[in-house]
Amino acid sequence: MKPAKAKMPRKPVIKKGSQSNLKDPVGVYCRVRPLSFPDQECCVEVVNSTTVQLHTPEGYRLNRNGDYKETQYSFKRVFGIHTTQKELFDVVASPLVDDLIHGKNGLLFTYGVTGSGKTHTMTGSPGYGGLLPRCLNMIFNSIGSFQAKRYVFKSNDRNSMEIQCEVDALLERQKREAMPVPKTPSNKRQADPEFADMINVQEFCKAEEIDEDSVYGVFVSYIEIYNNYIYDLLEEVQLDPIKPKLPQSKILREDKNHNMYVAGCTEVEVKSTEEAFEVFWRGQKKRRIANTHLNRESSRSHSVFSIKLVQAPLDADGDNVLQEKEQITISQLSLVDLAGSERTNRTKAEGNRLREAGNINQSLMTLRTCMEVLRENQTYGTNKMVPYRDSKLTHLFKNYFDGEGKVRMIVCVNPKAEDYEESLQVLRFAEVTQEVEVARPVDKAICGLTPGRRYRNLPRGGPVGDEPLVTEVILQSFPPLPPSKLLDINDEETLPKLIEALEKRHHLRQLMTEELNKQCMNFKALLKEFDSSLLNKENYIQEKLNEKEKLISGQKSEIERLEKKNKTLEYKIEVLEKTTTIYEEDKRNLQQELESQNQKLQRQFSDKRRLEARLQGMVTETSMKWQKECERRVAATQLEMQNKLWVKDEKLKQLKAIVTEPKPEKPERPSRERDRERILPRSVSPSPVPLSSNNIAQISTGQQLMSQPQLHRRSNSCSSISVASCISEWEQKLSPFSTPVNVTSLARHRQQEPGQSKTCIVSDRRRGMYWTEGREMVPTFNSEIGVEEDRCRRGDVYKTRGGGQSVQFTDIETLKQESPTGVPLLLR
Ligand code: ADP
Ligand code: MG
16 A cells, blocks of 8 residues: 655646756665664655655654654665665765766765764765765776876866976975974874774775876865854864864855855875875864864764866877866865754754754755755746855855756665654655756766877877878778789789779778768768757747746736736825825924923923922911910910019018108108109119219110120019009009100100109000010119119000900010219119
8 A cells, every 4th residue: 555645736847858868857865774773663664766655653643643644755766774885885976986087076965864874874884984985995996097196286276276297296296295294183193993994995896988098186175064164174283282273264265167166175185095085084083173172063064075086188198197277177076964954953952052053954954945946946947046155055066056067965864753753854855856957967078189098009190180080090991902003914913903902992982881871871860859859949949938928928917917006005105195294294283282281381380389389488487486476475474473473572572661661750852852762762772873964865875785684584574463553553653754655755754854763654566576565664773883774674465354454574674784984873
């Protein structure tokens, strides 16, 4: 039972008639390696020599909940697990070496996931030499005796070769041997058993039909593409153990024939398989060291080992190489061991490595894309650009796909179930690749027109060229004519001999005519074939033309449709632009409005701030006012209490004085004097001295007035008494002077009445808080210090319920005046 292939339906491939014989598809081969352990689950099966089958492993199905699927893939040839390295080489690589020797380029690469056997196939394992040592072996087996002397060919920087005569080559050799050899680890020749095991190729293999009229030179180069950088693995770098140099990457260049090459890459001329493989091994070691030092993973890089075969014709003598650069033929075989094709997540790469893996996958992705585009272009006649330049790998091998050369790919598959998904991708890519066609390399007549060893034994002197030489050869092959002169009538030999010779010639001529006819027939047949092929070609071209016309008409209608669409879109754009203008206008207006509102808000805000500050000030002021008021009231209450006490004391004193006052026995004096006497003993002054008018003047101007401190005033504070009682009591004693006056009138009054104490009520509204409603004048006299004190009581007047007024004394002010002459003064 053969299950159906799970393939995407594809459009029919257009056959290209006679063109098909000019191009070859990429040869894709598949190699399935044996399982590492016999009990491993397997998902790949070799169906026959050209088909391989992949089936979904059980674990994968369970994990993904998928169906069981079997897919078959066909290749040019499938190699099973028992395939030997020799078998593989014979089928895949040996034709490439054959081509190389015949001046044709070749590219062979191994593709697959890590561990699928790419390196095993390309390089080999100990005891199982791979394709690379076998190729080298075949090359040297074939050209062994026709090799040019070392340094006859010299590689230059422009991907071409110089040629020099053997003497110059010898001189150069001597010069190089005299040079000191740089100390590199590769120069230490180590007997590596692995190395020996790999080149020990027992089977003898040789190319056929070697052009013996040429000399050959073999040059090898070995590069690594890592992280999309190219490194030369054969570069001789001076080893500095203290500061090891980081490898320098190389760039790609295009030579004059538009071939890509690695600029400045080392090309080593080798003369034997051992030498060539040793150079390869040297590079391999360097690669391993770099990987270890830079913590890189070898499976993440692509390695390219190139074998360049240079051949040049011998000169006419067949002794020396022809010193003509144009006659040199260079062919190249590149053996590429690609990096593991697995996707990044499979490698569990992190950080730097992730980037590397990303790049590697990028290179392989580019390779895939290139193949796909090439296939598409070739199948559907499109002309899409192939993205060779997207990665160094594809850019380097651009010429193989674009130009001519044989390309072969070995897809390595590890049949273990864990690799199922990756193997699926690999096989799909391989199928795509084999649909890509590459131009078949033209057979090059390497030395066809150059006389060399082939004509060494022919007589010299004839014109050098093709046609005269051929005529000469043909004439020489004709039997020579005997002498035809008849000297004797009885000569019976000459004529028969001549006849015989002529008959022979005639026969030969007939044979040649036949041959010619045959050739003509052949040529005609060929011409016919050519005609038919031309016809085919014409038909093909016609078909193509029709196709193109269809395509063009399709494109025209598409263009028309697009133009219509374009117009509609333009109209829409116009409408949208208008709408945008309107909206923008609206936006501007709104913005302006917003700005004005903002300004208004700010103004209001600052007004509010100011108001707040003002209110705050008012609050503080009021609270201070009230605080003072409270303090004042507390003080007033205190004073009231003290006043009460003082009034009581005073009353007691007065009572005492009234009680103890002696009755006047003298004749009555004028009332003024009497009153003075009555008052003075109650006053503090014991012996009043009449004031001079001068002193009074001094007081009235207030030049020496001093206010007493608060403490003093408090000690003399007056108590609260009712206005009625106070006035009545004092009016009884001080009736002649008890008329209310203001401060100025009082002063004037005192001037008129020195030494008299007065009771009056003074109102002074200008003092605000301090306005005084009642005042009592008590003159004092202190003769000891020469100071006269005058006490002034202050009080508040309240209206009583009964309609009268009451005074509450709140303070006493004591004014002192020192007498400049020591004479006591009477203050106001
Ligand atoms: P890759 O280069 O693809 O990562 P390798 O070539 O290094 O894989 O192979 C991994 C291992 O598998 C090596 O030890 C190799 O010897 C072994 N191996 C690969 N292919 C085969 C084969 N066809 N026969 C025997 N052993 C193989
Ligand atoms: Mg490998």
